[in-house]
Amino acid sequence: MKRFGDLAPSLRTIMTPGPVEVDPRVLRAMSFPILGQFDPEFTAIMNETMEMLRELFQTKNKWAFPVDGTSRSGIEAVLTGLIEPGDKVLIPIYGRFGYLLQEIAQRCGAEVVTITKPWGSVFEPAEVIEALDLHQPDLLAIVHGETSTGRVQPLAEIGKACRQRDILIAVDAVATIGGVPVETDAWCLDAVIGGAQKCLSVPSGMAPVTYNERVERKLLARKRVEAGLQSGTEVPDENRRPIIQSNYLDLSQLQDYWGPQRLNHHTEMTSMLYALREGLRLVLEEGLEERFARHRLHEKALVAGLAAMGLDFYGDESCKLTVVTCIAIPEGIDGESVRSMLLDRFGIEIASSFGPLKGKIWRIGTMGFSCNQKNVLHLLGALEAVLIRHGHSLPAGAALQAALEIYEGG
Template sequence: MKTYKDLSPSPRTIMTPGPVEVDPRVLRAMSFPILGQFDPEFTALMNETMEMLRTVFYTENHWAYPIDGTSRSGIEAVLTSLIEPGDTVLVPIYGRFGHLLVEISERCGAEVTTLEQEWGKVFDPAQIIQQIRKHPPTILALVHGETSTGCMQPLEEIGKACRELDVLLVVDAVATLGGTKVAVDEWQLDAVIGGTQKCLSIPSGMAPITYNQRVADKIAKRKKVERGLRTAEADTALTGRAIQSNYFDLSQLQDYWSPVRLNHHTEATSMLYALREGLRIVLEEGLEARFQRHKRHERALVAGLTQMGLSLFGDPHCKMPMVTCVLIPDKVDGESVRQMLLHQFGIEIASSFGPLQGKIWRIGTMGYSCNQKNVLHLLGALEATLLRHQVPIHPGLAVQAALDVYEQEQR
């Protein structure tokens, strides 16, 4: 009989746009004993998690809770529960994950239209507002931080226009929640999906969401139709309006996350421990302090990369503070560089997708991975690796430039 070794993953310095290194306190929380999902002690943890999510989302929304599953499960739960066949959905695309919003919306039976922007740029809000004024959709679905390009879309003006036109604004904030401000109420966002495995520094496996009463009202109407169909099965014209998914039905999940505590699924107990502890750590640090930390290490990283002689990809005016995209120098095998960083230095950075495949590296400074040790380690290792690949860079300047940033900000 074949035997297997004890599990012992190699230690890594993870500098990708997700997943990132997990805070040890979160890992410790995941080792705690299991509680039953209706144990009063556990439901108290659920309530605390909802409270903390409201703070992190900058919202007074009643509904703020996690979907059990990866970030995509949160996106799918919101869109599946909102979109009725025949609804119109507008998706402005400026990277890979806009295409994901299109695919899910089409699977829900929506009539989808798109706007497309060159990768490396974002939309002027006026361009999106002009489109929704000309042809108001039922839903505008938009990515806040596009990790495939390292760009971040301004939302405030767009949210205001959507509210005036009675368009529901659904935002993918998977990459930005916990690393920069996601002001749900101030920006008038109707539904927002976050991720655990990025700036919150929690393992992938839950998707925090929040949505307002406008969204809850539409979900309630669909729930009423669905119940009517189950009892009467009379009006076949209404069948398309029923929520097709059981697992991703927010109307049923609301019953589980409300004091009613109706059973919907077996809760992922250890993941909820992780989410609660991760959120506690975020609030302990302070949201504004956390956002400034991400910007500080971004400045140090960018200073080091540019002094080394590398060029950044994308419009700097819309750059995400937690993702830096670097143009791969001419005649350099980007994958060979990544493999050497991984195997010789234990550092992982990311490649990219679609039209940027093989053209850029993506470096994440997210959550627990966002620290001075990691930035300096990466810069030194990348310099050594590029020299091994005979790339004409400026040796010895990168780490010094980053240190200059750190020392200036300590004064």
């Protein structure tokens, strides 16, 4: 019989666009005793989590809670709840994850209209607003921070334009929540999906979402018709709305579970909720503005070091995503060999990319708990050494000195 040894994952310096290193206080919270899902202590933890999520999303929405599952579960829950077969959905695509929104919307039976931008850039708000007027969709689904290209899409004008036209807007903020401002109410965003495993520094497994009364009205309209169909009540043809396909990801049922009724829907992921609550507590303890400033500081030091090394950056600088930095792989350098040596010799992980950028860029994440001075300096020194070992000529020592200048107030 085969014997298995103790589980002992290696310690890594994770500098990818997710997942990232988890704060030890979050890991400690996951070791706490299990409570029953309807124990008053546990429902109080649920309520505290919702309260903290409202602060994180900068919203007064009634509904702000996690969907149990990875970030994609939150995206699917929102889109399957909002999209009825035949609805027109506009999706601006400027990277890999716009195509994910397109695929999910198509699976929901939507009439999908896309507009595209070359990877490495984003849309001017006027371009999206023009498409809203041309296509008059029921829903706009858009990515806020595109980790495949390291770009961030401005949303304030787009959200307000949607509200003026009575068009719903759903935003994938998986990569930005907790690291970059996401102003749900000020930007007139109807539904926003966040991610746990990126700037929140919580293990993957929960997807925080928030949505307003405009979204809730659509959810409840579909729920009422579904209940009528199940009970045999005759529903006029003009009021028939297709049933929400997923039971597990049905937001109308999840809000009954998270709301005061506490109607049983599923067994809550107890330890993951502990982790999310602690992660949110740490975010709010640091302060949102202070946290955003920390991410900007370490990005600035990283960029200064990479530039001093003589490396070229990918993408339009004016729309760079603070928490992801993309570098063009130098000509003649095997990008995967560099990544392997960084991991094997230094215990540092950085990311490659997807689709048309595969093998052309490296992506370095400075997110959440991984976003700190030790990690930035460690990475710069290691990357310099590895590139020299690969025969790339660069000014030795310049990267660390440039980063230190930033940290010393230069």
